[in-house]
Amino acid sequence: MNRRAVLLCLILLLTVNVLIVAKLFGVEFSAYNGSVEGTFIAISRIMAKHPGETRWWPFWSCGMPFETSYLPFSHWLVAAFSLLTHVAAPRAFHMVTAAVYAGSALAVFWMALVLSRKLAASFVAALAYSCFSFSNLLVPAIRADAGGVWNLRRLQVLVYWGESPHTVALALLPIAIVCFSYACTTGAVKWKILAGVLAAAVVLSNAFGVVALGTALLCWLLAFRVQPWWRATATVAAIGIVSYCWISPWLSPAMIRAVRQSAPTTGGDFRYRPETWIALAVMAAVFLLLWFTMRRIQAPPHVQFFVLFGYVHTAIVLIWYIWRISVIPQPSRYQLELDMALLLGVIFAGAAVLDRFSLPVRRAAFAVVAAGLAVQCVYAASYARRLIRAADTTQLMEYKMAQWMDQNRRGGRAFMSGSSSMLYNAVTDNPQMKGGHDQQAVNPFMAIVGFTIYSGMNAGERDAAYSIFWLKAYGANAISVSGPDSSDYYKPFAHPRKFEGILPVLWREGDNTIYEVSSRSWSLAHVIPASAVVARTPIHGLDIAPAEAYVAALDDARYPPAAFQWKSMSEAEIRATVEPGQVIAAQVTYDRGWEAWARGKRQRIRRDGLGLMVIDADCTGPSEISLRYTGGVERTVTRGLSLAASLVALAFAVWGRRRI
Numbered sequence: 001m002n003r004r005a006v007l008l009c010l011i012l013l014l015t016v017n018v019l020i021v022a023k024l025f026g027v028e029f030s031a032y033n034g035s036v037e038g039t040f041i042a043i044s045r046i047m048a049k050h051p052g053e054t055r056w057w058p059f060w061s062c063g064m065p066f067e068t069s070y071l072p073f074s075h076w077l078v079a080a081f082s083l084l085t086h087v088a089a090p091r092a093f094h095m096v097t098a099a100v101y102a103g104s105a106l107a108v109f110w111m112a113l114v115l116s117r118k119l120a121a122s123f124v125a126a127l128a129y130s131c132f133s134f135s136n137l138l139v140p141a142i143r144a145d146a147g148g149v150w151n152l153r154r155l156q157v158l159v160y161w162g163e164s165p166h167t168v169a170l171a172l173l174p175i176a177i178v179c180f181s182y183a184c185t186t187g188a189v190k191w192k193i194l195a196g197v198l199a200a201a202v203v204l205s206n207a208f209g210v211v212a213l214g215t216a217l218l219c220w221l222l223a224f225r226v227q228p229w230w231r232a233t234a235t236v237a238a239i240g241i242v243s244y245c246w247i248s249p250w251l252s253p254a255m256i257r258a259v260r261q262s263a264p265t266t267g268g269d270f271r272y273r274p275e276t277w278i279a280l281a282v283m284a285a286v287f288l289l290l291w292f293t294m295r296r297i298q299a300p301p302h303v304q305f306f307v308l309f310g311y312v313h314t315a316i317v318l319i320w321y322i323w324r325i326s327v328i329p330q331p332s333r334y335q336l337e338l339d340m341a342l343l344l345g346v347i348f349a350g351a352a353v354l355d356r357f358s359l360p361v362r363r364a365a366f367a368v369v370a371a372g373l374a375v376q377c378v379y380a381a382s383y384a385r386r387l388i389r390a391a392d393t394t395q396l397m398e399y400k401m402a403q404w405m406d407q408n409r410r411g412g413r414a415f416m417s418g419s420s421s422m423l424y425n426a427v428t429d430n431p432q433m434k435g436g437h438d439q440q441a442v443n444p445f446m447a448i449v450g451f452t453i454y455s456g457m458n459a460g461e462r463d464a465a466y467s468i469f470w471l472k473a474y475g476a477n478a479i480s481v482s483g484p485d486s487s488d489y490y491k492p493f494a495h496p497r498k499f500e501g502i503l504p505v506l507w508r509e510g511d512n513t514i515y516e517v518s519s520r521s522w523s524l525a526h527v528i529p530a531s532a533v534v535a536r537t538p539i540h541g542l543d544i545a546p547a548e549a550y551v552a553a554l555d556d557a558r559y560p561p562a563a564f565q566w567k568s569m570s571e572a573e574i575r576a577t578v579e580p581g582q583v584i585a586a587q588v589t590y591d592r593g594w595e596a597w598a599r600g601k602r603q604r605i606r607r608d609g610l611g612l613m614v615i616d617a618d619c620t621g622p623s624e625i626s627l628r629y630t631g632g633v634e635r636t637v638t639r640g641l642s643l644a645a646s647l648v649a650l651a652f653a654v655w656g657r658r659r660i
Contacts, residue, residue: 006113009123010106016130017102019381020155023388024098028090029426030159031389033398033419034489037093037162039436040078042425043070045089046569047079055593056570056629059425060436061446062413062474062612063589065631066569067250068258068440073204074100074168090426097164101155104171105130111174112344115181116302120366121351125344127373131380134342135335138314139321142335151387152380154336159388163336169209170336172202177216181224183239184232192235193649196243204247207259207439211328212337215312222291223304246645248638254591258442263329265447266439270326279325283315303345303352310345313337329439397487397512401480402427404507405514412522413587414478415453415471418490420512421480433476443589443611445537449474452541454492459542464498469544471517473551473610475524475587479503483511520555524587525564525574528553530616533583534609546609550585570629578617584625586613593632598625 030037046059057069074096082092109126116122133153136143146153154170157163176198182191202209217236226232244251264271290311294304313334320331328334354362393399398420405414406428415433416424424432434450441447449470456463471479482488483496487510496511503515532549544551553559562576562584576584588594590607596615597603603625604616617625 002119005119009109009119009126013105013109013123013126013130014102016127016377016381017105020130020152020377020384021098021101021388023385024101024159025095027094027388027390028088029391029393029396029399029423030094030162031391032160032162032489033391033396033423033487035160035162036422036437037164038398038423038426040070040075040162040164041090041093043072043075044078044082044093045426046429047072047075048082048089048092050569051079051083053569055631055635058566058569058588059429059431061432061434061441061443061589062587063431064258064436064440064442065252065254065591065593065629067252068255068442070437070440071165071204071206071255072250073201074165074206077168093164097158097167100168100171101158104167107171107174108340108344111178112302112306112348114178115305116300116348118302118348118351121348124351124366124369124373125347127370127377128343128347129340131373131376132343133339134346135317135338138338139317139335141321142332150376150379151383154339155380155384156387157336165206166208166333166336169202169205169212170340172198172205173209173212173216173340176202176213177220180217180236180239181220184220184226184235185224189652189655192239193653196239196246196649199239199243200247203243204250207263208330208333208337211334212313216309219305219308219312223308224301242645242648245641246649248641249635252638253634254442255440258440261444262441262447263439266437267330268326270329270331275323275325276327279319279323280327283319283327286315287311300352303348306341306344306348308345310338310342313341396423397509398423399427400509401507401512401514405430405478408506409478412477413475413524414480414514415476415517416480417454418480418482418488418492420482420488433471433474442591445611446474448538448541453479455494456498457494457541463495464502466542466544467498468503468517469547469551470541472519472554473547473587474612477517477519477522478506478514479517480512480514483513485511488512520557521561523562523564525562525576526554526585526587527559527562527576527578527582528556528585529559530581530583533585533614534612537609537611550608550610554585572627574615574625574627575623576617576625577622579620584615584617586615586627588613588627590614591629591632593629593635595628595630596625597628598623 054066057064057066060069078093078096081096082089105126108129109122112122112125113119131152136146136149136153142153143149146156158167179191179195179198183195199213202213221232291308294307316327316331316334317338319325319327354365401420402424411430413431413433416435421432421435424435434446438447453467453470459466481493481496481499482491484491499515503517505513506516507514528550532553534547534550536546538546560577562574564572564574566572574584578584590611590613594605594613595602596605598617598619603618606614608614615625617623
C-alpha cells in the first residue's frame with residue numbers, strides 16, 4: 001500500500017477536523033449551561049490540585065469513594081495536561097477534548113484501513129464520519145435536537161451537552177479494535193499488551209465505551225473467524241481478564257454496584273420488563289440472520305464486522321425511539337456509536353457492491369461521493385463556528401453563584417440545584433449535598449431526597465418543611481433555587497417560591513436565589529443520643545418519622561457541639577465531648593472503608609438509615625477522633641490484583657522479547 005497516499009489521507013482528515021473543532025481550543029467555560037461538562041472540569045481540577053488523592057471524593061452526595069465520582073481516564077488526561085502546561089483546568093479541558101475530537105476520525109481511518117486494506121473506502125468512511133451523522137437522518141427526535149439533518153451531531157453533543165468522556169472512549173475504540181485484531185491474528189506479544197492497555201483506556205473513559213468495546217469484539221470474533229476458533233476467543237478473554245484486574249482499583253466493585261443500582265432509573269425508567277426480553281430476542285435473531293446471510297454470500301470479513309457492529313447500535317437506538325423499549329440503560333446515548341458503526345457498515349457494504357463494477361464506474365462513484373462530502377465538510381466547519389461559543393463569566397449566573405459561595409460560605413455544604421450544581425465544583429471546593437452524576441450515586445436514598453425537594457409531590461402546604469427537614473438531615477446550610485425567569489437551564493423546582501418568607505435570603509440576582517438553612521452549626525459532626533440514630537431507611541421523601549428524633553437532636557442545645565474538619569480529601573478530625581448513651585453522627589456517606597480512631601483505639605462505625613455514618617465512641621469526655629478512609633479490604637484486594645496484572649504483563653513482555 002502506498003504510504004504517501006496513506007499519509008496524505010491522514011493529513012487531509014486532520015486538517016478537516018481541526019478546522020471543524022478549532023474554536024473549541026480557545027473556550028474556557030461553555031456558553032451552554034445545560035452541559036454537564038462542569039462536573040468533568042471539577043474532577044480534573046481537583047485531580048490537578050490534589051495529585052495522588054484518589055481514595056475519597058467529599059464534594060458530591062455527602063461523599064463517595066473517589067472512583068465512583070466518574071470513570072477517570074479522560075480526567076487524567078486533562079489533569080496531567082493542566083499540571084504540565086500550567087493551563088487552568090477549564091481551558092485544559094477544552095483543549096484536550098478538542099484534540100481528541102480532531103484525532104477521532106484518524107482512528108476510524110486507521111481501523112478501517114487495517115481491517116479492510118481498502119484505502120479509498122477507508123478515507124471516504126473517515127471523511128464522512130468527520131462531517132455527517134446518520135442518527136440525524138434516522139431519528140426525528142435526534143434531528144430536532146441537533147437543529148437539522150446536516151448538523152454534526154457528535155460535535156453538538158460534545159459542545160452543547162458536554163459528552164467529553166464519551167467522545168474520548170469513541171476516539172480510543174477503533175485503536176483498541178486494531179490492537180485486538182493484531183493480537184488475535186499475529187500472536188505478537190506487543191499487540192496483546194497494547195490491546196490490554198487500549199481496552200483499559202476505553203473502559204476507564206466512559207461506561208458506554210464498555211458496551212461498545214464488548215459488542216465490537218463479539219462482532220469481530222464472528223466476522224473474522226480466526227482458526228482454530230477457540231484461540232482468538234481465548235486471547236480476547238485472557239486480555240480482558242488481565243486488563244480488568246489491572247484497572248480494578250478504578251472500576252472497583254463499589255463502582256459496579258453503584259452503577260447497577262442507579263443506572264436503570266437514572267434519566268428515565270430503563271428497568272427490564274417482559275417486552276424488553278422480547279425485543280432482545282428479536283434483536284438477537286436478526287443479528288444471527290444477518291451473520292448467517294453474510295457468511296452464505298461470502299461477504300468479506302471486514303464487511304461482516306462493520307455491518308454487524310452497525311446493526312447492534314442502530315437496533316439499540318431505534319428500538320428505544322420507535323417503541324420506547326430500552327434493551328440497555330440510557331439507550332438513546334448510543335447514538336454516537338450508531339454514527340460511527342452504521343456509517344462504516346453502509347460505506348463498506350456499498351464498496352463491496354461497487355467492487356463488482358468496472359474501474360471507471362468505481363472512480364466516478366468515488367468522485368461523486370468525495371465531492372458531496374467536501375461540500376458537507378465546508379458546511380460542518382461553518383456549523384461548528386456558529387455552535388462553539390464561550391461564556392462571559394461576568395454574566396454567567398452559575399459562575400457568579402459559585403464564586404459568591406466560595407467567598408462567603410467557604411467550606412459549607414450546600415444543595416446547589418439545576419445547572420448551578422453542574423458548574424459549582426469547577427469553581428469552588430465547597431461540598432454539595434447532591435451534585436455529580438446520579439448513575440454513580442452510592443446512596444440510593446439521596447435520589448429520593450432530591451426528588452422530594454424538587455417536586456414537592458404530595459407534600460401540599462408542608463412542601464417547604466419537608467425540604468428543610470432533609471436539608472438539615474444531610475448537613476446543607478444553604479440551597480440555591482431558580483425561578484421560572486431564571487437563566488438556569490433545568491429549572492428543576494416545581495414550586496420555586498416555597499422558601500420565601502421561611503428561609504433567610506443570602507444572595508439574589510434576577511430569579512436566582514440562595515437561601516440560608518439555619519442550623520446550630522455548620523459542622524458535619526454532631527453529638528446525639530443513641531436513641532436518635534435513624535434505625536430504618538424511610539420509604540419515601542414524606543416518610544420523615546424515622547429521622548425526626550435525629551433531626552431534632554441536631555439543633556438541640558442540650559447536646560455539646562462537635563467540630564468537624566477535613567485534613568485531606570480522605571481524612572478528617574472530629575473534636576467532641578461524648579457521654580455514655582451518646583454517639584457521634586457524621587453527615588458523611590457511610591462506607592466500609594472508613595476507620596475511626598480515638599486514644600489509640602479503633603472505634604466502631606456503622607451505617608444509619610439515611611446512609612450516613614454513626615460513630616459509637618467508647619471514650620467519654622473531651623475526645624479527638626481521627627477519621628481515615630482506607631477503602632478497606634476491597635481496596636487492598638483490587639490494588640493487589642492490579643499489581644499482579646502488571647507483573648503478568650511485564651513477564652509476558654520479557655518472555656516475548658526472549659522468543660524474538
